[in-house]
Each structure stands twice: as structure tokens, then as C-alpha cells.
Amino acid sequence: xxxxxxxxxxxxxxxxxxxxxxxxxxxxxxxxxxxxxxxxxxxxxxxxxxxxxxxxxxxxxxxxxxxxxxxxxxxxxxxxxxxxxxxxxxxxxxxxxxxxxxxxxxxxxxxxxxxxxxxxxxxxxxxxxxxxxxxxxxxxxxxxxxxxxxxxxxxxxxxxxxxxxxxxxxxxxxxxxxxxxxxxxxxxxxxxxxx
Amino acid sequence: xxxxxxxxxxxxxxxxxxxxxxxxxxxxxxxxxxxxxxxxxxxxxxxxxxxxxxxxxxxxxxxxxxxxxxxxxxxxxxxxxxxxxxxxxxxxxxxxxxxxxxxxxxxxxxxxxxxxxxxxxxxxxxxxxxxxxxxxxxxxxxxxxxxxxxxxxxxxxxxxxxxxxxxxxxxxxxxxxxxxxxxxxxxxxxxxxxx
DNA sequence: ATCGTATCTGAACGCCCGTTCAATTCAATC
DNA sequence: GATTGAATTGAACGGGCGTTCAGATACGAT
Numbered sequence: 001x002x003x004x005x006x007x008x009x010x011x012x013x014x015x016x017x018x019x020x021x022x023x024x025x026x027x028x029x030x031x032x033x034x035x036x037x038x039x040x041x042x043x044x045x046x047x048x049x050x051x052x053x054x055x056x057x058x059x060x061x062x063x064x065x066x067x068x069x070x071x072x073x074x075x076x077x078x079x080x081x082x083x084x085x086x087x088x089x090x091x092x093x094x095x096x097x098x099x100x101x102x103x104x105x106x107x108x109x110x111x112x113x114x115x116x117x118x119x120x121x122x123x124x125x126x127x128x129x130x131x132x133x134x135x136x137x138x139x140x141x142x143x144x145x146x147x148x149x150x151x152x153x154x155x156x157x158x159x160x161x162x163x164x165x166x167x168x169x170x171x172x173x174x175x176x177x178x179x180x181x182x183x184x185x186x187x188x189x190x191x192x193x194x195x
Numbered sequence: 196x197x198x199x200x201x202x203x204x205x206x207x208x209x210x211x212x213x214x215x216x217x218x219x220x221x222x223x224x225x226x227x228x229x230x231x232x233x234x235x236x237x238x239x240x241x242x243x244x245x246x247x248x249x250x251x252x253x254x255x256x257x258x259x260x261x262x263x264x265x266x267x268x269x270x271x272x273x274x275x276x277x278x279x280x281x282x283x284x285x286x287x288x289x290x291x292x293x294x295x296x297x298x299x300x301x302x303x304x305x306x307x308x309x310x311x312x313x314x315x316x317x318x319x320x321x322x323x324x325x326x327x328x329x330x331x332x333x334x335x336x337x338x339x340x341x342x343x344x345x346x347x348x349x350x351x352x353x354x355x356x357x358x359x360x361x362x363x364x365x366x367x368x369x370x371x372x373x374x375x376x377x378x379x380x381x382x383x384x385x386x387x388x389x390x
Numbered sequence: 391a392t393c394g395t396a397t398c399t400g401a402a403c404g405c406c407c408g409t410t411c412a413a414t415t416c417a418a419t420c
Numbered sequence: 421g422a423t424t425g426a427a428t429t430g431a432a433c434g435g436g437c438g439t440t441c442a443g444a445t446a447c448g449a450t
Binding site for chain 1: 406407408409410411
């Protein structure tokens, strides 16, 4: 047998990326073989190489796609014009966006060490740009006196770590709704920045 | 050749654990082979099995040891008697302890999925106990009116995520000293809990 | 000097890895 | 209904994996 009825390039391609996303998140890049990914798609391992040059590219494209989408989504987000409004927008956006993509987020944070140095540098640049979006808001608020921060760079890292931490405990249908989680975290962030 | 001069069980054992800690943190459990660990120690792969029953036990003992030490160190920490004093003690302790053991901390957070279900349950119980140490402080402060928290469980997770995040950016000899990092984070935590 | 034993080697076991590629199958076109 | 070309198989490549174990080695006790 060779290819099955109705299988086409534009269907198999995305299915491979979906399978890789799921399996990398579940078991980790190093523990997932090309054969496992192929099995999840329902195809032989060799077929994967029609859609990706190698395993590393599969990982990189998942991470690069995630970061690119994240940055684009933040650009497109309505922000308001005061630092306090922008900080609220960032806080709520970050939680909402990350809570909806637990697998991509998990991979983006856990598999950095499995990237080649070149690919790592590209992902790091993306991350840096995203962190700077927050840092710029904090700096603006600091300058105009809306915030009183001990150290904007440190507060940037503290806020992002705190917000991203939601993904470690949030479960769909749990005690708190997304809305409620968003609101509570926003209150905490407010307290952190208000002198 | 067989064993080298001066090699003894009580030397090789710890060296194996040290090598495993270093390599697991650097490359991840799945990517590190028993042969790599053995090479780091300067020994053949077979020799490892005089000191550990298998690779999984090597990982588990590192994680279990780390969590046990962490809990014991917190027990032994001078705490003060008010919730606010205890919260300061916890905040400073957490940062100090974690900043000094980046490899063990990294493994404890990243390699959970590579534990067998039984071992995972044990590590999770440890983590839960540690989280409860903080949650109890927050609850006590909430009840006696020292803190005004939107949700103690959520604030517990937020604070721990924020504090542990230090390990992602802190570098020895960087812009901020440990002392300064401790102090700034304590100010942020204070703001978060004070209504 | 010899022995006993703790320590370690080196080879082997069956298995899985990422990747390549000739051969095959199927859908669309003529 | 034959031809074409994209999609896929299945086998193969060299290599690394965790683990076992008989045999070699060197130290401490006698």
C-alpha cells in the first residue's frame, strides 16, 4: 500500500504540526521520536520528510510560530493610552492568550535547550521583544508618576513569571473562571505597581 | 584495566549524582544517556549500576532529595511569629534557597513528566506541602486582618511563580546582588498582600 | 605473599533512533 | 483507459539506547 484515499498534502502538513505540538508538550522533544509523530498522524515516518526537513525544524517552527502569533496578537490588541490602561490590557491579554494555548506555551518555555544555537537566538529575540512591550509600559508609567517601581526590569520579569504561572494550575472548569482569574491577577499587578 | 587507584564507593556514588544533576539540568533527562553520565564521571556505563538500580531512580533521588532538603531547610528557618514576619521569612528564604541551587530547581520543575506515576505522586506531595507552608501564612494573615487577599490559593501560586522566576534571569555577578533582589521582591510581595 | 572482596571493565543483548530512497499507489488529466 | 505526478510506503543505513554480567583488577586484611 502507499497513500490512503483522500490524503493530501494540505491536510497531512497541519496534522503533523498538531501531532508534534501535542506529543512534544506531553513527553518532551527528546522523548518523542519521528515514528511516534508519524503514528499519531497515521502515516509512516518517512512521509514526515515531505513536510519538514528534519525534527529540529519541526520544533523550531512550532516555537517560532507561537512567538510570532503572540507578538502579532499583542500588536492587534486594543491598548488604551495611559500606562495604567496599557498595563491592564497587557495583564489580561497575557493571561487570556496563554491560558488558551497551554501546549504551545509549555513547549516555548521547556524546549529552549533543544534548539540549535541559531534557532535559540531567534526565539530569544522574540521573547525579548515581548518582555520589552511590558517593560516599556512600566517605564512610561514610572516616568509620568503613575507607577512607583523599585526596578522596572525586575518588575517586568516578576509580572511575566507570575502571569505565566497561571498555566501550571489553571484547569478548564475548575474553581475559578477565566474572567475571575484575569480580574484577580489584575488586582495583584495593580498593587505591585502602585506606590 | 579495571578500577583505578583510589576509587571507592563513597567517592564514585556522589560523583555520579553530581554528574547526573549537571547533565540532566543542562540537556534534560531524556537526552542524557547512562553512557554520558558515566563518561562525565570517568567510568564505564556498567559501573553506574553499582550505585543506582536504574536511570529513573537517579532522577527520582535527585528530585526527592531536593524537595526533602527544601522542606527541611524551611522548617529550620527562623520565622518570627506574626504573619507578616513569616511572609518576609518565606519570601527571602525561597529566593535565597533557589538562587543557590539552580540545577536542582530546574530539574525539579522540568522533569516532572519523566517520573513514573508513583514517583511523580511523591514529588507532587512534597511540592504541595511546600505550597501549603506559604498558603497557611497567607490564611493566618488574612484571618487576623494583616492581609487583604482576593484569593489565598491563587495568591500562593502567584507568589511562588513570581519568586521562582528569579532563577530564569538571575546571574552571579549581574546588575543586582542577592541582597538587593531579596529586598525588592519582598517589597513586591508586601504590596501584593497589603490591602 | 596470599587471599577475599569491593570495584570496575568491556562486550553483548534486543531495541529504537533520525534520515534516505527506490518502489508503489492513487487521483487527476488526457 | 492510459499517462502522469504527487503522496506514501517499507526497508535499509549506521548509530545510540538501558541494562546485564562474566571476567579482570587492585586494595585491605591476614
